[in-house]
Amino acid sequence: MGTTLQELREQVRAPVITADDPGYHEARTVHNGMFDRRPLVIVRAEQVPDVIAAVNYAREAGHDLSIKGGGHSAPGFGTNDGGVVIDLSLMRWVHVDPRFRIARAGGGATWGDFNYATHAYGLATTGGIVSTTGIAGLTLGGGIGYLSRAYGLTIDNLLSADVVTADGQALTASPTENEDLFWALRGGGGNFGVVTSFEYRLHPVDEVYVGLFFYELEHAGALLRFFRDFIPVASEAYGAFPSFQIAPPLEFIPADRHGDTLCAAIVQWAGPLDKGEEAMQPFRDLAPRVGEMVGPMPYPALNAAFDAIFPKGIRSYWKGSFVTELTDAAIEQHLIYGPKVPEVSATMHMYPINGACHRVPAADTAFAYRNATFATVILASWQNPADDAERIQWVRDYYNATAPHSEPGGYINFMDDDDRSRVPENYGGNYQRLAEAKRTYDPDNLFHLNQNISPST
Template sequence: MGKLSIEQLREGVRGAVTTPDDDGYDRARTVHNAMIDKRPTAVVHCANAGDVMATVGFARENGLDLAVRGGGHSVPGFGTCDGGVVADLSGMRGVRVDPARRTARAEGGATWGDFNAATYAFGLATTGGIISTTGVGGLTLGGGIGYLARGLGLSCDNLISADVVTADGSFLVASEEENDDLFWALRGGGGNFGAVTSLEFRLSPVKDVYGGPILYELDDAATVLRSFGEYIADAPEELGGFPAFQLAPPLPFIPEDRHGDPFILIVACWAGPLEEGERALQAFHDFAPVVAEHVGPMPYPALNSAFDALVPPGLQHYWKANFVSELSEAAIAAHVKYGPRLPAVNSTVHIYPINGACHRVAPDATAFAYRDCSFAPVIAGMWPDPSANEANIAWVRDYYEATAPHAEEGGYINFMAADDQDRIRANYKGNYDRLVEVKRKYDPGNVFHLNQNIAP
């Protein structure tokens, strides 16, 4: 087994270590994407940063692949591996809020549901994702696009500091004051530089929001996309949300005879004064006739978890994405052609606006480089039946190939598939060479390579 045995690993950590001979192994090795079926040598259920340090050391000393798992939502399944070791942070989910300083510190395995539940009590929030079971760490390290991004910036723009276990087993604090090169790289560079055991965020006053889904007929899809693109360019920054293609789930506010039909919709989020919410969303009602909607005041955590039921564990996942400067007529035509062909109610296409506060950060201020783009579309192929994989993957690829000529070469790394490794340089645009330098300093042996990898 090399220099260190599994028994030595067990003795050196507080959390449990699960191996193929143990009860619960299949549960321990499973990640969100059921297309991924890998068998690690050991899964370490880390209880603290010391456990993470021990796990990194064990993998390094034995020459084993190392996977770091937080929320486990990585579409390529980077939270597990064949024959290696998994540092599973999912038991490290604590969130501590400092309401006086308007900050919160989340452990490396916390989800956005954990985070929002803790901060909501104080009427505070920061930009999180769209699905509340997503890990705070993974989303933030890739950039962090969500409902509040136009007003507050990306998740990584609100990161104050991070605790990091690096490849040599060191425990470092990364911030503007300490290890600032590492801090720069963590904000958009993904899991390339170490295992992040906690993250400290700046919070803003957001408690209840006004929003929800607004559905339109497919015949109006081009009008809705065109109108949204024009309106969101200079809309108030408290207004978030995104256009999407979706098969109607069986929800009470949707006419029963339309359940299962494809629609174009806008999921709206007004984070300004609640009494201004109806007026703030009026423009969306003016775009085209509304078929159905479920809009009103609600806790921000409720909106952030509204689609969780459509994305349960155990689906097949295959995604593609690009950054887009504008929703051109050619791009809209491609979306209108392929968007309605959604293969399952779980599949969706979201076109996230990333202007406003996101544009006020320089392209080289963090590793997230696409500060001049206005949208981050994702074709999120998700379905329950593995026998449909070939046909549904083809839909995602055909859709992507139709939209790619009207987009930037690079895309959001949190949306990348396992076969997107050849896009790494493009995904980081002008920041790639600097990221390589940081990688060489903190992980010259590429211990952290199960990610959208920046090779040293």
């Protein structure tokens, strides 16, 4: 194993990109435009041996190591200054076995890649809300999406993973191989190695019935109270969440209302399509709509519906919490801060994670909050750097107001860089076991650019 860049170049077939090479500035970018970092070297891995060589190089040379899948990490963990970046974006393959309803995908695939491949067979698994998100980061954090109530978290559908660990070993983690690593990967984030491929269970999901309902702000309290009562008893075919949203220029919203602050319900029905209209009726009965769009939609189209609002390079900051009971006191705080949403690419979403998610015991995976009903995210995204302080403050104020009415921890994928102190709370009773897995697979904390689990705990 070598510790010079020339030795690294000789060991891999993948592109090895430094500041003197063409494409460096494009290769060093991540989705969040707040991070303008300059790594020493970027290895655009094509195969597992490339990843092994890059991990060994970073370890032996003593460099910081970032893993970039989809590049959507809000804290910019997919890049660094002066260290090594393993970029998996060339490993975007997806292989589908429709007979057994299984798909294996490369660690650099996005949910758009994955859905494109599986949709050809009328199949899907729980993914995220934006299709440009990488499958790796979303899965390793747990995986909350439209299909969570029907089919569980993404990790509940993970069958195995191929991982390169800190010592440069290529391992398979599954229920029968390296079981402790498999347990830790399902919610423990990027703490335990570089996952080069994931194997998932698929479900029969082709077209879904979708409703986008925009209401006047005066109905926001009724909307939140409705969700509080509706979600615990609703059919698991529903994937739905409330939000505060400045009206985008969509055709079904009157032109004179574009730019107005509204509240909204984003509703997905994964049950029989002929029951779709009936499934939308409770949201029509809730209150008069400023605008609505209702109808069948291919699942990949729903998963890509918000992509244009969050383009690569947009600046982002967010925070999240788990909510077991949405109290009246919590709703009061939402009604104060939600209407202050600063622009069309900022929002509050409250994702339901009951249903199938609750049927997995808290100790079965690293994702500890199996009793939570909702996972809330407060997100600001904006283009102008001059707005940084104001946008960040809106998120912090909103979070601080609702935190006393939430669980101590939140979804690891909704944590920002200043949330690292919350890591033990985010894992609750599973944290000690995660620290033990960290000591086994990464005792020197090579993989520390993440929501870090310390091996010294």
